[in-house]
Amino acid sequence: MNERIRALFPVTREYIYLNHAAIGPLSTPVVKAMQAYLIEASREGSLKWPIWMKEAEGARQRAAQLIGAQPHEIAFMRNTSDGLAAIANGLDWRPGDNVVACDCEFPANIYPWMRLATRGVELRLAHERDGRIALDDLFALVDDRTRVITVSFVQFGSGFRMDLGAIGAFCRERRILFVVDAIQGLGALSLDVHRDRIDALSADAHKFLLGPEGIAILFISERLLDRIEPTVVGWTSVKYDFDRLLDYRLEYRDGAARFEPGSLNTIGVRGLRAALDLLLDTGIERIESYLLGLTEYLAEGLRAKGYHLVSSRRPGEASAIVCCTHERYRASELCQRLAERRIITSHRLGRLRISPHFYNTREEIDVLLDALP
Template identity: 40%
Template sequence: METYWETLRDAEFPVARNWAYLDHAAVAPLPRRSAMAIRAWADDQAEHGAVDWPSWERKVEALRDGLAAWIGADRDEVAFVSSTTHGIGLVAEGFPWNEGDHIVVPAEEYPSNIYPWMNLASRGVAVRLVPTRDDRVWIEDLRDAMDARTRMLAVSHVEFASGFRNDLDALGELCRSRGVAFFVDAIQGLGPFEIDLARTPIDFLAADGHKWLLGPEGAGFLYVRRDWIERLRPLGVGWHSVVGSFNSPEVAFRLKPNAQRWEGGSFVMPGLQGLAASMSLLGEIGSRAVSERILDRAEAVREAAASAGWSVLGSKRPPDRSAIVAVAADGVDPQAAVRSLRGEGVVAACRRGRLRISPHVYTNDDDVRRLREALAACRRRGETRADGPEYP
């Protein structure tokens, strides 16, 4: 099986010639086929204008089918958005709030899953931030924060800094039992984990494709469970939101009966062409194999960090772990370590005072060895903070 991954690495990931790239929780490098798809689209438009637009649209609709199948949804429940933040905003602003309602959110969420909810304060809607304990988001704490005015629970599948994996099945059942809507920021979970929305009771889900799905930035999707489509107010309405042609002689405001009503105007066409190619690659591997391989590589990273004298942070329970590995070492500033690692050809990130490492399917044992050696060198030197860029 290792031969398969090496062949895939050589064929699809030119980044591996230059870097031990371990930062997929930030921005992933494009597979070769995705870069080719974007270049082909750009050349096509440069040479032919919009003559071939129908073929571009067919690829976009095939991508919609593929994403729906990847998460166990129906294509009518999937809308394309420009970012996870965009999708969260559509849910936050379109939800049927009443003054005095509130939302429960873990305090360690990425800002994009906090600020859109806080922005509802002018409508009389409050946010209850629930602190973590022992690097875990405890279901009991989320439950205790709920009361009769709780309308929404908003969580990430995987917390971006700690790598803690929330139990979506358990949280979904909690929300159902309380009559609370359930929103999931899935950007750090899709890829490392399989999601089956036919089983897991999630009402809304948003994710961009530029992390674990290996797509370009600016191409993501929003899932709206079918029974919410008529209840969630559509925002950004335009020509693509309605039934009928943009070229119809009469004005007929009839919203599409599916999630496409949130696709008000033109697509981010090059991004979606690239994401379609990336999803074709992941589809060839298979969601189960992708998940197993990424999680296996994350365990190899944990072992390498520990052997280099770094502390592996976060919950020790296997069900709580994800493909994000957070580590720290006494006397080593994590932002300085990021710069030092890049000097050794290793790409990682710093998030909230921790060094964050995030491998993918093509990460091989040589990458892990380079990481271990670079971490050991950082620890020996005791890297301290110095002026320099804060990498994304």
């Protein structure tokens, strides 16, 4: 990348920040966009509300552009869990149905499906082996009562990138719904919901999307929209007219916006829009190429120092997350050692997790490698 992009991230003045799989730091454009909303709201109250709604539609268009969707297939939710729960709770389940997922999923993509046991729905989990999920293991759990396969785009504890295209094709051939938790890949790696035959996707903005917490993208494909019943319904879930608010009609809004039950997180949407603009204007394919090169450089350096790589570096399986272990040092100790040197990483599942973004440099990776024992 270049210094112009790097200068947009004030965090670089204080830290070597390599923890985007946890929380991504806000860029200057995102901060300015959110500050602008606060100033408008404090000085003008409701007067800018029509403009805010138009800007929200602009954010919806940019979110759709990022994933190859149509704007009417996008809803804004509170977080990834909120979006996944909307799908899980809204389907017409029957006792004996099942859902197939992985045993290494972040809990956000487990509990919405696990609670369906009260409706007679079974959750089946494919096992992670050596930091990977074999598609054969995943598909072997499928039978004629499988309604949904749900996986993370990238696994949080290993950095393993799932083959969304292969899973999507498998699901479409068998009329199984394909649902994706995209939070650990969206913003770092390219994704196209129609190419990959994804039926629904959810991702909060605060990791690789580099937006604020509390605002998420929910994609529901047009072919699925009328099969998901909104289970949290409010006044903006329906078609409304300010002069006819007492004419109560449960007529849902067109598209995925019916899953937005009330006032939007307007400041969050404003920040998300600025974050999406930065990513899209830079080019997601360019970002992906850069990050795959940077993490390969990191992986080679870790191997040279005697670290065991948990993360697959096979083509198509590598991501912007690199996880490793050491036979003598606990991951928590390594994470603390780095933090004392103002190098910010995280530890998950007993693994040191390093997750750079497109403004990080090889020089920063060299500093990290030098700081590791």
